[in-house]
Amino acid sequence: MAIVEAKGLVKHYGDVVALDGLDLEVQEGQILGLLGPNGAGKTTAVSILTTLLIPDAGSAMVAGVNVLEDRMEVRRRIGLSGQYAAVDEHLTGFENLDMVGRLYHLGKEQSRKRARELLERFDLAFAADRPVKTYSGGMRRRLDLAGALVAKSPVLFLDEPTTGLDPRSRVELWDIIKDLVASGSTLLLTTQYLEEADLLADDIMVIDNGREIAHGTSEQLKSTFGGDTVEFVLDNSDQLGRAVELLGEVAAGDIRSAQETATVNVPVSNGAASLTRALRILDDAEIPLSDVQLRRPTLDDVFLQLTGHVAERGETTDQEVSV
């Protein structure tokens, strides 16, 4: 059953089109990864679904409530962790979570209990009584994520939860998100990191310029948009031309070769069988190899093919991707 359902969302900021008729669905207990470069419309979509923005057109239901008609009721059923850690830095970790609990109307005792539970679970108990301004970036994000979980809301929205984090903090946050999903939460996650979507999401929607450009599981996207490749490294680059000519027989697409590194990349339709055949051909032609490998497609390949530009990598931080 779809617990988040949006139809035909449109949002303009002046002349800029942020969303251009986006449809999306998240099934109960699943993670939808909304993947796209900066400016693709991810945050706008999340802002509309969490009642922070009103769309110019379109409709949305979250947990059975119409987002445009009963915003307060939607807010009772969602948890949001935004792109920038939404915590008060002068308050302690405990005070931040307790405040959020009181604003969800949990009641004094319940709110405090929940705050302590979450600090424990997110490995922040040691810093519970320190003002947040003394926290590291990773600790702030964990606290922010904890804020989204205070009311045990059935639907969670995480907008770029790991943007700008160092690799170690990112891995820690991924573990937390995996636990969340294992415990049955429904989650809409936006990210510009391919490996994040690959690792966490059941269902991935690639968006660019406010529109869906591909949709499916990670495996489906890879097999649709990027096949296997066999990469050969020759002993001697003089043989490169001959090798490319001979390998045409097994190739499922355009062969790429590089003279300097003496490599030949052959797209193939059936990895293992094609590899065996190719090796036999090269052996018969007495072309010696120094290395060979079968490459499975990555989401990078998919993304590149779909959007025509390279996705932002996990190692880099918050830079703009030119579109």
Next chain:
Amino acid sequence: MSLRSALGDGMVIAKRNVIKIKRVPEVLVFVLISPIMFVLLFAYVFGDSISVPGLSYREFLMGGIFAQTVIFGATFTGAGLAEDMQKGIIDRFRSLPMSRSAVVFGRTASDVIYNVLSLIIMALTGLVVGWRVNNGIGSMLLGFALLLLFAYAVSWVMAFVGLIVPSVEVINNAAFLVIFPLTFISNAFVPSDNLPGPLKTFAEWNPVSSLTQAARELFGNIPAGAPEPDAWPLQNPVVYTLIWVGIILVVFVPLSVNQYKRVKSR
């Protein structure tokens, strides 16, 4: 949204702001030192060179300084909101099932603390330089209550400005541009009778004048022989000031709450 949960949410926000007052004592130091500075500067720089018919300038002055300082104190409300708007925390608030007015109500409520503290400090400094309360404790408390109430109303104006302007710096400059003329074209520091024609009329109908006049009357700082003012607002300063408090709240509470609903964090 019931009134009870609206009040409860406002209190949660106010508590958060009070915690911040404790954690960022630098602001408090400024709040407490500037009134001392004002009292001493006016008392000693102007105190001996300005004469007011029928009364001592230091006695006359304190009402004006009280009024000006609490009105400036209201600027904190605008600055606090403008600062919140620049941070992600406002998106958190807006995604929570809390009362839409709680953030602004909580802010105006917690900022009353600044004004209570600065009134105490000013009164003590005033006593040191020779100011006296001559009308009994009850009147004195009414005087302070009226000052706080007027400042509370002004803090809603500042809240609205804080929600429109792009940054904290702008709110401080905007506040100075409005508050300085308002307090100087009034009877806060000089008797309005001395002002030229149009300025005199403005000063007589300026609520800062009536607030000052009310404070002076309630603190007993107007001696028996002092000339009676001609303008109605200054003859009935408490009533006229309360009318302004009402008008400001009726206009700016809905405006600010509405603006808060529309604004997205920057």
